[in-house]
């Protein structure tokens with residue numbers, strides 16, 4: 139089962155991606171997290187991606203398509219993947235579909251986390267994450283018990299480099315220009331499920347669960363689980 143998560147920066151893809159994966163025993167794969175890790179470790183992928191990410195631009199499609207090909211080849215994700223942040227452009231979506239066809243598979247569903255730019259910018263301005271374990275906090279709605287210290291591992295909390303106000307604006311522009319057409323691509327294939335991000339995290343989580351339970355029921359009925 140392959141579920142795609144899409145939404146503007148700050149929509150909550152990472153938060154819900156982790157929850158879905160834990161609940162259903164699937165892998166949560168975040169392209170953004172893996173790229174940030176690659177940059178940190180200065181791997182060849184990280185060195186190629188670094189400047190684009192700093193500027194709030196998307197990493198070029200050919201680099202991301204090489205990345206996804208390796209990922210799909212990895213047998214540890216066989217039981218199911220929640221893919222958070224990929225694809226982000228029409229060429230990435232076409233490339234992904236072509237690769238899946240090779241394995242006789244297809245995307246089960248794309249969950250679109252719908253959020254207004256205003257709400258997303260507000261969330262990103264309050265977001266800090268742990269440099270050790272990656273846990274994400276919101277200084278308003280989910281603050282750590284001690285300022286700048288991770289509750290889970292004691293690591294240092296920092297603002298993500300690309301959450302600076304000017305960079306957030308660039309990321310939104312990339313979303314509108316390159317990602318919105320990709321959402322239409324999956325809508326045309328009947329694969330899109332829009333999830334409202336209004337309300338608390340648990341409210342959104344319940345909506346996600348409803349969509350995925352329904353999807354699993356349909357697939358079971360068709361015998362395509």
Ligand code: ATP
Nearest residue numbers: 147148149151169170191195196197202223224226
């Ligand atoms: P959030 O973390 O709130 O979901 P986001 O969607 O902007 O926000 P990530 O998914 O973590 O953040 O991505 C961070 C950056 O990594 C992007 O701005 C982009 O530079 C790069 N990136 C991640 N996925 C892709 C992709 N599929 N194609 C190109 N660039 C990508």
Ligand code: MG
Nearest residue numbers: 151152168170
């Ligand atoms: Mg993310």
